[in-house]
């Protein structure tokens with residue numbers, strides 16, 4: 001079973017956290033879709049929704065990482081590109097319901113979950129370290145510009 005989003009997965013950015021929660025929810029839909037009650041078109045539709053939402057999320061996340069000057073931006077964008085490419089592959093090929101679901105489950109587990117829980121945590125950890133460093137150097141800068 002898929003893990004669910006927990007507060008400790010927060011990247012302390014309300015919009016990105018909300019998007020991560022939505023991605024977990026969309027992933028669960030694909031993960032738990034029953035072959036007895038759904039058609040191949042149903043799963044394709046869910047995959048498309050998931051794919052489109054993921055693209056929007058990656059764009060916003062990349063803009064945020066750029067904004068904070070994240071040093072791992074390039075590597076992180078490459079992870080995003082890999083996930084998009086894998087998803088594209090599934091959507092392009094005409095798999096059976098079970099094949100599509102199996103590939104999607106793999107992507108969801110290995111890519112999405114691991115990506116959010118490992119790689120996304122890294123840019124937030126980096127931001128926290130930077131913030132602490134900035135807080136340490138700030139008083140020095142204030143002293144430098146003091147008229148005394």
Ligand SMILES: [Fe+2]
Nearest residue numbers: 061115119120
């Ligand atoms: Fe990411």
